[in-house]
Amino acid sequence: MATKPSIPKGTRDFGPVEMLRRKYIFGTIERVFQKYGYLPLETPAMENLDTLTGKYGEEGDRLIFKILKRGAELERAVQDGSKSLAAEALRYDLTVPFARYVVQNQNELAFPFKRYQIQPVWRADRPQKGRYREFYQCDADVIGSTSLLNEVELVCLMQEVFDALALKVKVHVNNRKILLGLVELFNVSDRATEFITIMDKRDKVGVEGVAEELRKNNFSSKVVDDLTAFYGRIIPMEDERGPQNHRMLSTMFEEAGVAVGLQGLKELGDVFYALANGATKAVDNRVFHDLTLARGLDYYTGAIFEVKAAEGTLHSSICGGGRYDDLTGVFGLKGMSGVGISFGADRIYDVLLETNKFPTELGSSTKLLFANFGEKEAMHCLKLLRQVREAGIASELYPDQVKLPKQFTYAEKKGIPYVAIVGETEMNAGLVTLKKMGANEKGDAMTMDELIQRLK
RNA sequence: GUGGUUGUAGCUCAGUUGGUUAGAGCGCCGGAUUGUGGUUCCGGAGGUCGCCGGUUCAAGCCCGGUCUACCACCCCA
Known part of the structure; x- marks a missing residue:
């Protein structure tokens, strides 16, 4: 029992x-x-x-x-x-x-x-x-x-x-x-x-x-x-x-x-x-x-x-x-x-x-979350993931294809400050939409080089 | 080791002199909203009332034991 x-x-x-x-x-x-x-x-x-x-x-x-x-x-x-x-x-x-x-x-x-x-x-x-x-x-x-x-x-x-x-x-x-x-x-x-x-x-x-x-x-x-x-x-x-x-x-x-x-x-x-x-x-x-x-x-x-x-x-x-x-x-x-x-x-x-003395940035080590849009996009993100990790930025890919709001909630709970949105549009254009959590914005499209510069 | 208080949903707590299907807020899940969360609205799941035994026609409520957390000694970080 x-x-x-x-x-x-x-x-x-x-x-x-x-x-x-x-x-x-x-x-x-x-x-x-x-x-x-x-x-x-x-x-x-x-x-x-x-x-x-x-x-x-x-x-x-x-x-x-x-x-x-x-x-x-x-x-x-x-x-x-x-x-x-x-x-x-x-x-x-x-x-x-x-x-x-x-x-x-x-x-x-x-x-x-x-x-x-x-x-x-x-x-x-x-x-x-x-x-x-x-x-x-x-x-x-x-x-x-x-x-x-x-x-x-x-x-x-x-x-x-x-x-x-x-x-x-x-x-x-x-x-x-x-x-x-x-x-x-x-x-x-x-x-x-x-x-x-x-x-x-x-x-x-x-x-x-x-x-x-x-x-x-x-x-x-x-x-x-x-x-x-x-x-x-x-x-x-x-x-x-x-x-x-x-x-x-x-x-x-x-x-x-x-x-x-x-x-x-x-x-x-x-x-x-x-x-x-x-x-x-x-x-x-x-x-x-x-x-x-x-x-x-x-x-x-x-x-x-x-x-x-x-x-x-x-x-x-x-x-x-x-x-x-x-x-x-x-x-x-x-x-x-x-x-x-x-x-x-x-x-x-x-x-x-x-006394509230713990540094606030102790939250999560992950800086960037790649949202998951499906099999093809995820495969594409694996390559991008490797690039940001090589640049020394802690990042992860959401493992399941679920609705975006749910992926945002995950990022929020884990204290991840940025989400990379790479759907079919971005994939074809060779770009990444970078959204900053907490900001009331949709996020900006940019190249991987620009993204790495932003987060470094 | 000695004496005492406590325990109800994931969390914070209601629950009448013992009386039938144990409640709320927050959180969680789903929908409104198939690529933009944190606001709002609608719906839903979730409890052997810490555990074991006793009293009683009937126990979340009374009694005994036990476990846990906490409090005072003792001692210590």
């Missing part, structure tokens, strides 16, 4: 209109990646299960799509009871497979190794708007270099991508070492990750919300007061006096002798110094030192980045990243530092659609 067809929860089909727009986004990002010297990499959709488990925290492990064992192996695992029923899993992000690849190929790669990767990832999450179980990530990472020039370059790269997409954004930059300094200052080193995760919610729930969350999680009232007081002293990042935050923090860290905090401030200061001295020319897409930016992933150890759209109603991040000092350590390669960013193409799509 035929069942009603459907696709799995949280997945989508992309029709021609959507695909043209998606390719525009992917193409723009890829061009910039290449321009900055990053090289392409693809890894398999599936990895061995143990490559992925334990890399994303407890919550992350739950969201990994596992692939059931097959056949006798599955039966043995079921009977054993202690064995995993899965041997492989779909990739959860692009960073861990990249780390695995680097370790496996460490002797062949030229370090620092700069790679970009544009592929889908899968998460067994509960879907919501703008949140899917299959989505694309566009990553660029450089591994094997601790230089802050990499951070500077990635900030420039982010600005250039959003410049090219004509989307206004705000780039937030912070440094994990500053956050660790605060943790030390507030005497919560034993619960650093937990504390930072709660701090990260400030822009969403506000200072009072953060305080409440801390109390709920049994942080002492002194810690709550200290953090609230700290937030009270921070000048908003968009304020011109923002740099004063740097001095305020610097004094605090110096007085308490918090070395890691001072180190973080220095690193961040160096990045901003380079950006201010000509590394970037972006005006609309401003970079901010956001002292409250924390980001959830706990493998970040230095700079952290996050980009939010400055237009439209979607305020969650559309691009993010940071430095991780020891990502390959779990695969046996120690001391390999990397820094990378990831563009959320699906969310960028939603923002561009809402």
